[in-house]
Amino acid sequence: EPEVTQTPSHQVTQMGQEVILRCVPISNHLYFYWYRQILGQKVEFLVSFYNNEISEKSEIFDDQFSVERPDGSNFTLKIRSTKLEDSAMYFCASSEQGSNYGYTFGSGTRLTVV
Amino acid sequence: AQSVTQLDSHVSVSEGTPVLLRCNYSSSYSPSLFWYVQHPNKGLQLLLKYTSAATLVKGINGFExxxxxxxxxxHLTKPSAHMSDAAEYFxxxxxxxxxxxxxxKGTRLSVIA
Structure with a gap:
């Protein structure tokens, strides 16, 4: 069964450093997403991406965050200057058509900012 | 605005007994509804989805x-719990x-032998 692949599975970074979280969506999917889950809290939407541009973003997704699809397969989330409160599990997801279809989520990247 | 309330943060059942995980939603439109499961240190796996077709939806691993x-x-149900069902359900x-x-917010399901 096709999978969404995320790397690394766990990343530790110092406050103020830049991090890039990587995702390989399912190859024929057109919609891509990032969600995050702070420990003990709900899974929250960050951003959706379609046709090489952001289609929607949440309040969390401020200027410190950016997304990119640098080639035909990867989808990345960059945090420019990490804060302690960015520590969370970050999930990438992709969807074939977007509306009314279940997303396929990756296993997540646990980001720890120290 | 849409929202979801999972009425129980933790449910504990004995192996072989029925499972009931409760969910109420609020939506201005005809919503699509999903249940996802997250096993420890794993990603979110789609269990089942409702998208305005049949109101009783069957999913993987005997859930509906x-x-x-x-x-x-x-609400998510399963007639007979298995130890491997222990996980977080969203x-x-x-x-x-x-x-x-x-x-x-999720419901943690514990299954007792």
């Missing part, structure tokens, strides 16, 4: 859920269209 519009509920709503998923 019934969409009840009058009660705005989408009820998720999405308005029709291309809006983001909205997650409930």
């Amino acid at each position: 859920a019934e969409f009840k519009k009058s009660e705005t509920s989408f 009820c998720v709503v999405r308005n029709s269209g291309n809006t983001p998923l909205v997650f409930g």
Whole structure:
């Protein structure tokens, strides 16, 4: 069964450093997403991406965050200057058509900012 | 605005007994509803989804859920729990269209031998 692949599975970074979280969506999917889950809290939407541009973003997704699809397969989330409160599990997801279809989520990247 | 309330943060059942995980939703539109499961240190796996077809939806691993519009509920059930069902379960709503998923807080299911 096709999978969404995320790397690394766990990343530790110092406050103020830049991090890039990587995702390989399912190859024929057109919609891509990032969600995050702070420990003990709900899974929250960050951003959706379609046709090489952001289609929607949440309040969390401020200027410190950016997304990119640098080639035909990867989808990345960059945090420019990490804060302690960015520590969370970050999930990438992709969807074939977007509306009314279940997303396929990756296993997540646990980001720890120290 | 759409929202999801999972009524129980933790449910504990004995192996072989029925499972009921409760979910109520709020949505301005005809929503799509999903249940996802998260095993420890794993990603989110889709169990089942409702998208305005049959109101009783069957999913993987023997789970099913019934969409009840009058009660705005989408409870997840399984006739007989297995040890491998122990995990975190998320009820998720999405308005029709291309809006983001909205997650409930999750229900941790424990299965006792």
